[in-house]
Amino acid sequence: MFPEPESDLPERGDLVLSGVTAVTMDPCLGDLEHATVTVTDGVITSVTTDADAATPPGATVIDGSGLLALPGFVDTHWHLWNSLLRGSVSDAPGRDYFAVKRALGPHHDLEDFYWAARFALAEAVTAGITTVHNWDHNVRSPEDADVNVKAQLDAGVRGRFSYGPRDSTPADEPMDLDDLRRFSARWPAERLDGLLDFGVALRGPYRTPNRVCRSEWGAARELGLPITMHCDRCLREEGCRSCGLTRLADEDLLGPDVQIVHAVHASPDDIAALAATGTRISLSPITEMRTMGFPLFSELFKAGVPVSLSTDTLAMPTAPDVFTTLRAVEAVEAARTGSPEVTPRRLLQMATLDGAHDLGLGDVTGSITPGKRADLLLIDARTPNLLPSGDPAEALVRQGRATDIVTVVVDGRVLLDRGRLTQPSAQAAISGADDRRDVLVERARAAGDWR
Ligand SMILES: [Zn+2]
Secondary structure (H helix, E strand, O other), X not given: OOOOOOOOOOOOOOEEEEEEEEEOOOOOOOEEEEEEEEEEOOEEEEEEXXXXXXXXXXXXXXXXXXXXXXXXXXXXXXXXXXXXXXXXXXXXXXXOXXXXXXXXXXXXXXXXXXXXXXXXXXXXXXXXXXXXXEXXXXXXXXXXXXXXXXXXXXXXXXXXXXXXXXXXXXXXXXXXXXXXXXXXXXXXXXXXXXXXXXXXXXXXXXXXXXXXXXXXXXXXXXXXOOEEEEEOOOOOOOOOOOOOHHHHHHOOOOOOOEEEEEOOOOOHHHHHHHXXXXXXXXXXXXXXXXXXXXXXXXXXXXXXXXXXXXXXXXXXXXXXXXXXXXXXXXXXXXXXXXXXXXXXXXXXHXXXXXXXXHOOOOOOOOOOOOOOEOOEEEEEOOOHHHOOOOOHHHHHHHHOOHHHEEXXXXXXXXXXXXXXXXXXXXXXXXXXXHHHHHHHHHHHHHOOOOO
């Protein structure tokens, strides 16, 4: 049913990128032309403009002329489980995201969950996203949580798995806290290959009564697991225009261990509460603008709140093209606030280094820095949309396309080589997506949940 763990992951080879323009996103290194980046056993061992840099014996040398190197993108909130719903969500009556999620969500079996995650992660790799926070708000059983972790490890993509309740769990029913307590014992560090850690995806005080919220929040903190929570359309207060985050701060529910998602109605006081408590925020601008309101990039940047970027879900539907998303953010913020804080370089930092910090990976990924793991993109800088050349950060945000990314390295493994996924199982996740969706829809139809 599933490939054996890591069975078709490529080996971590030693790599030398020579003559590349490195947009390192490292504040000390900056942009380096004619740079040599050396990777040994998954670690970036040197970044230099010294033309005589030593090549480790046996290393694969990649001619970087005409290429830009960028750290891999970090996506901090993505519901991988519902990726096979993308083509079924539409503008037709009864086919909106929430209706389709409710109709098809319960009919996923373990194989569907595995392949939905593999499909999304394969697309993530093609888009240069090397770290993904798998925000699972439909954990239907302990085995379901396990297949998600397995999918993430088999895909070789760095990230976090955040354990949530099953979709549509009644508000007064807590998530499976017993399995949450057992879960990490099933996945000790030696099985995680340094690629994955765990968190908890909670409904929080807006969607659950105090008793449930307190028990879930308390369990997460007792286990030392980072917490993530949506703050979107407030389900209890019609027309709500404030996120009430000051209330959460008063109740001690905010802090650096908490990631709030969306918060598009945050008031100045809410934003001040986020900044004062060091709470992190993940914004998914495309799904937010389509269904919730304007994401508050300018205000959050200005207040010093840690902001990161996310896809949310393929099923809204959308595509995880970071350049296109950042371009939309820059344009909307220019029209909405004209804030000088929202520059292409700041946006690239948000999509790389700031995302790494959000997930506690600031020392691991997010920049091309010696000592960090090798999560790298090579981008063809000779495509017409990137010419004539100028400032690389401005060019990538304003003119870049995901298809300009030709090579993607995660933890020293080449997962995309000249535009092609190197894992047969990743290719199979894509080629099998339509058939898997058809089986899922048939199952829901047979149960009377899909017409
Ligand atoms: Zn979400």
